[in-house]
Amino acid sequence: MSSAHAIEVLLRPAVELYSVAVCAAAALLCVTAPWALALDPLLGLGSALGFLTFGAVRLRQAWVILRYRRNIRRLPRYWMRSRDVPVSAQRLFIGRGFRWEQRHTHRLAQTYRPEFRRYVEPPALQRLARRLEARLEFAPPPLARLARLLAWDSPLNPVRPLPPLGGLPRLHGIEPQEVDVSLPLGERVGHSLVLGTTRVGKTRLAELFITQDIRRRVNDEHEVVIVFDPKGDADLLKRMYVEARRAGREGEFYVFHLGWPEISARYNAVGRFGRISEVATRIAGQLSGEGNSAAFREFAWRFVNIIARALVALGLRPDYLLIQRHVVNIDALFLEYARHFFAKADPKAWEVIVQLEGRLSDKSIPRHMVGREKRVVALEQYLAQARTYDPVLDGLRSAVRYDRTYFDKIVASLLPLLEKLTTGTIARLLAPDYTDLADPRPIFDWMQIIRKRAVVYVGLDALSDAEVAAAVGNAMFSDLVSVAGHLYKHGIDDGLPGARPDRKVAINVHADEFNELMGDEFIPLINKGGGAGMQVTAYTQTLSDIEARLGNRAKAGQVIGNFNNLFMLRVRETATAELLTRQLPKVEVHTTMVVSSATDSSDIHGATDFTSNAQERISATSVPLIEPAHVVALPKGQCFALIEGGTLWKVRMPLPAPDPDELMPADLQQLTAQMRQRYAEAGQWWSGTGSPNDGLPTDLTEDWPPAEEGKDGEARP
Structure with missing residues (x-):
């Protein structure tokens, strides 16, 4: 075998088969005609056994060559049913592959040499x-x-x-000895980044990870799974529900979808907070802070903070509808809070205010209060004379004293954002009525989800309205950051009997197309959320998407620097591929060079007319472990994984095998059916098929009883 020599050459004829043929013929001769070799029958059997043993060794060596040549052109298929996905309490299964080393770079370089082309390209x-x-x-x-x-x-x-699958099969075929590749769960706290262009397997990898997260039990407890899906993938939603039901967690499964609010769970992004100022941060944080917009953003923050403090003091839970109502009309909140305050502090004050109101005329109203209600003007005059101090009342008073026209200008940037979040049926989704017992849709918040170890699918319907999807996604991320801070300080059982501050639970956050959702609040989530158990897995296409979203190269680098695990599928941007290749060392590969020469003799009478020389030289060249061109040429469903402190693995994910699934509830059947009709779904990424008009699979439409599970319908995992 060539492995014993300085240069390994596996792209060659399987000459070992000649030895196999000779050994087989000799063994046959020893058994049938031992006398031809001057052997008796017993020695003939012994000799035949020796020939067969040596032939088996040579056959195994030949099989290595033949299998290598086959894998260079076509890899064997790798299928797996969803129920067969291995779920470990110690490691996260990724797929099958091998650790990329120097010898693989050498083998890959050989496939590009012209003398080996016939072993690499498809036959004629x-x-x-x-x-x-x-x-x-x-x-x-x-x-x-x-x-x-x-x-x-x-x-x-x-x-x-x-x-x-496209790409170059040789990238994985250069190593026939595959092993199961997995990531220790302890490494997931460092967060994972999955990069890949469209339709190359990101969603399949997400399904593989999410399946394990839903079914995993650590210390006899399930883990929290939160999935953000901006575009809306019906197959992903279906897979999550099926796996939740398979794990016995269907009662802890929540679907939040902006596209179908009538069957979605409800969520108040600003209803739960550790400090009251978080409400203003979550809302104003989504406004632009660049250039001259920074001043308007700061004013919007202060104004929303004033409103939120007043609502909490009145015993109301802040939500987008209440905040928008009082941004448009601050006078009503000013009067309502004043009644609440004076009812306790000075019950007779309101009589004086009513008297002041009666004395007012259009000429006596100050210029900056023109356009306000007379009672608001009277209340402001009373507060100017009375020695009454209340921080909330003073904040509302300072907002009311602004000129009405000037006030409308400085909150102009805040109103469009609130309009996006309070228009139509979305208003009742993001501002739930907690007293409406007739509404069957559940209401959840992140602390409740974490304590219940629930599974949440968040569909943001970005294809229909990207602005609203980004706003809601940012608000949810901000809320998660706040919850992470609370968990880090007080633990998950804060306020419960027998609470243990050191108790933590793994919170698996999967953010597909996360560049569409992220903002400045995403940076502290991945930077400091690990201490609270947050394990973020983010999926996107290129580095430019992150930079374009944040509008700042330094912030984009800050985000990328917080991901310890990198999964690189096929990408089309060289800069994105270099994120992986620049972190890898250079290695030496050996090349051979054949040199031949001939020299004529100058002595015409000598015995030698010429001399010839033939040499085969071996030289070493330093090359990168992999090139960006190799990342660009990856087949679908394959990736380079930089995990466990910079160890490079070449991995391919299992293709989904037909697997009978369980029946879904009627509302989720309706939701997935509409998602398939309205969205251009991913389809079968490994075959390039899939249409937005494909019908719902039979396993979601046939009302077969549970006893017949596994007989009807097929569905991809």
Whole structure:
């Protein structure tokens, strides 16, 4: 075998088969005609056994060569049903692959040499079959059947087409010895970043991770799973519910979807907080803070903070509807809080205010209070004379004293944001009525979700309204940051009997297309959330998406720097590929060079007319472990994983095998059916198929009893 030599060459004829043939013939001769070799029958059997043993060794060596050559062109299929996904309490299963080392770089470099081209490229017969298949596509029926026969995806087809995965199979075929690749759960607290262009397997990898997170039990407890899906993937929602039901967690499964608020759970992004100022931060934090907008953002923060403090003092839970109502009309809140305050502090004050109101006329109203109600003007005059101090009342008074026209200008940037969050049916979704017992839709908050170890699917309907999706996503991230801070300080059982401050639970946050959701609040979530058990797995296409969202290269670098685990699928941007390749060392690869020369003799009478020389030189060249071009050429469903402190693994995820699933509730059936009709879903990423008009699979529409589970319908995991 070549592995014993300085240069390993596996792209070559399997010459070991000659030895196998000779050994087989010699063994047959020793058994059938031992006398031909001057052996008696007993020695003939012993000699045959020796030949067969040596032939088996050579056959194994030949099989290594043949398997290597086959994998360079076509990898064996790797299927797995969702119920067969291994779930460990110690590690996160990723797929099958190998640790990338120097020898793999050397093998990959050999595949690009012209003398090995015939082992790498498809054979001529297969290329001819593909050309015939293309030409016969629109031929008459007899010839059209021939085209289908050529495209028959079966091992019995000698010209079987390659799987429609694209890319270069050699990137994974250079190592036939695959192992299961997994990530220790202790490394997930460092967060994971998945990069890959569209339709290359990001959603499949997300399903693989989410399946394990839902079914995992650590210390006899499930983990929290929160999935943000901006675009809305019906298959992902279905997979989450099926896995939750398989794990016995369907009672802890919540669906929040902006596209279908009538069947969605309800959520108040500003209703729960540790400090009252968090309400203003979550709302004003979504406004632009660049340039001249910074001053308006600060005023909006102060104004929302004043309103939130007043609402809490009145015993009301802040929500977007209440805040918008009082931003538009601050006078009503000013009067309401004044009644509340004077009813306790000075019951007779209101009589004086009413008398002042009666004396007012249009000419006596101060210029800056023109346009305000007379009672508001009278209340302001009373407060100017009375020695009454209340921080909330003083804040409301300072807001009322602004000129009405000037006030409308400085809150102009705040109103569009609130309009996005309080328009139509979304208002009742984001500002739930806690007293409406007739509404069957549940109301949740993140602390409740974490304590219940629940599973949450958040569909933000970004394809319909990206602005609202980004605003709600940012608010949810801000709320998660606040909850993470509370958990870090007080633990998950704060306020409960027998609370243990040191008790933590893993909170798995999966953010698909997270560049559409993130803002400045995402940075502290990944920077400091690990101490509270937050384990963020973010999925996006390129680094430029993050930079474009944040509008700042330094902040984009700050976000990327907080991800310890990197999964790089096929990308189209070189800068994104270099995020991986620049972190890898250079290695030496050996190359051979054949040198031949001939020298004529100058002595015409000598015995030597010329001398010749032939040499084979071995040289070493320093090259990167992998190049950005290799990342760009990855097949679908494959990735480079930089995990466990910079260890590079080449991984391929399992393809989803047909797997009978359980029945979903009627409302979720309706939701997934509408998502399939309205959204251009991912479809079967490994085959390039899938249409936004595809119907719902039979396992979601047939009302078969649980006893017949596994007989009807097939669904991808």
